[in-house]
Amino acid sequence: MPFPLYALALAVFVMGTSEFMLAGLLPAISHELDVPVGTAGLLTSAFAVGMVVGAPAMAAFARGWPPRRTLVACLALFAACHAVGAVTSVFELLLVTRVLSALANAGFLAVALRTATLLVPRERTGRALAVLLSGTTVATIVGVPAGAVLGAALSWRATFAAVALLCLPALVGILRGVPKAIAGSEPDRTPASLSRKEPTLRTELALLVTPRLALAMTLAALVNGGTFAAFTFLAPVVTDVAGLPDAAVPVALVLFGLGSFLGVTIAGRFADRHAGLLLGVGGPLLLGGWIVLAAVASQPIALLILVFVQGLVSFGVGSTLIARVLYSASGAPTMGGSYATAALNLGAVIGPAWGGWTLAGGAGPLSPVAVAAALTTMSLVLGVITRRRRPDH
Template sequence: MPPAVYIIGLAIFAQGTSELMLAGLLPELATDLGVSIPQAGLLISAFAVGMLVGAPVLAVVTLHWPRRNTLLGFLAVFALTHVAGALTPNYEVLLATRVVGAFVYAGFWTVAAVTALALVPAGRRAKAMSVVTGGLTVATIIGLPAGTVIGQHLGWRAAFWAVALMSALAMIGVLRTIPPGTPSPPGTPSPAGERAPRLRTELQVMANARLWLAYATTALVTAAILVVFSYLAPLLTEDTGLPSGAVPGVLALYGVGSLVGITLGGRTADAAPFGTLAIGIAGVVALSTVLALWAAQPVIAISAIFLLGGFGFALNPALNARVFTLAERAPTLATAVNFAAFNVGITVGPWLGGLAIDAGAGYPALGWIAAALGVVALSTVALAVGLRSRPDPVSTWS
């Protein structure tokens, strides 16, 4: 495996840490900026909005850009947004930096996947992608609790400085390991006139209704998980009664559950995608209900959070595999839109949770919202199973 693939995984780790760490820093952010916890939670939604827009836009815009220069540019902007965020005393400015940083992070994901695939032979592409996406899994296990610890002891701004430093280090790695003019992978349109047919094919694939049903499942599942995940820190301290110092440990446990879940889900998703989805979503519904009923019981709450990470991340391979299967002829735009669907859920989840908290429903009510979203997600899976035997209208197009 070329060193460049591991460097890309490191860059995803740095940026993924920023994406996740605010879940453990909401009380500190709210206090320092003089806003409510639900308002601080909108910083998570703002990041998701940036990724939602950035994924499909930059997937097309950067199609023929030099890969190394593009990755360096995205990392530089990402680092600068965190420097600006660490320096500003203004909530609105911080909100804007989260949107901009997430926009280029989405672009980095798109170009990083293309670059990793171009650097390895066909027989090692799956392994290369596992290294790249593994950066986000490691961010869940290490980056999230580490960012929470840094924020609690040195202030949330120190966590932003740490992400900026890691991004700068990743830039050095990209510069030293990724060759200039990295070739495009097979099937990428060339500048010599193939671009229009490729874009037309991409749009034809996007007309598949089953693909949009898969996007709905992705968005609903992600929203169900994020309703609870975004407010874990205040839930654990205010309802479960844990000291703030115990929050990073519980978040790390969530990360361990996520690693176990994505490993098991990766082994079952290809052979039984709908079964993996059904079991995973049912687990999310059940565990969200447990948190709604017994959040005040530390042992039950902590166990449920660990299992929520497992069941939630077990869904990820199946959600992605479903889209790849439906858009096999032209997966670039379809994959970018699925990435955007994840971020629809990341945006909607914290927003719905914030509405419930502002209404005085309390943090355990978040579990009921997550369970309801999960039930709707299960209905989309059932509908997809019913449509599975019908012919794919897109496959008949020339």
């Protein structure tokens, strides 16, 4: 794989760490800035919504820019927001930096997904995406626990500052590794192509209502929504249902992260040629896994094993669906990456929101797992129905 992919993956790792790290920092932020914990939680929801809205908005705004310029601008803005967040004592300003960080993150990921597919031959698209998305899975294994430890040892401000500093090597890697011009990323100006009209923004946006792309985005959002519903509220399952101590929560999160890293890696090797098989086998296994996990959650060893397995299967299926979104959006050369990013993060909004709503209603700590099973079932039913109606896809 080309070196620039690893520079992009490092940036995705830093951004993934920032996205998930607030789970362990909210109490400290609430106390120091003198706001209720519920109010501090707006920092998380604002980031998620910013990611969904920011992906297409940032991609459209920077549509005429070379990919490297957009990547550098987004990463620099992301670093600046965390530097400001590390020193501010005003909650409202911190909230603004989270929204801007989400916009920068969304813009970066949208362009990075597209750039990754342009740096390799088409038949290696799945592997390239696996390298890029491994940044997110490694963030759950290393970045988030490290951020929690740093926050506990020093302060939440130190975690924000560390994220800003880690952006610097990623920035240098992108500047040195990503070419100024990448074939396929900019309008073709050769004489043979001048008679061909490049797709307009309206044309690229019109793809959103085509059945193939709409289906791929919906399936990706549903599967990833189930994954994030269970992952976000895994701690209560570990402590309240399995009866394990609080110290076991990081262990469960690391196991999930290790499984997700393995799932992305496996999917990357086979998604290009065997996507249908991966989804046909992985989808039912994912649903069965959520059901079994709920059934054995009171048994600590079985629970931890299922957490690892579900991390593997969920990210294997999810990353395959993200690759399918990019394939389906091949007619949108500047906006396709934003569609994949929006689908991924729409799931990250819907799943935890539904899971949190069930918990608030008193449904019990296993209710987010039931949400994961429900969303996975929806994706399987929709996939079967559309497959029967459109056998050629």
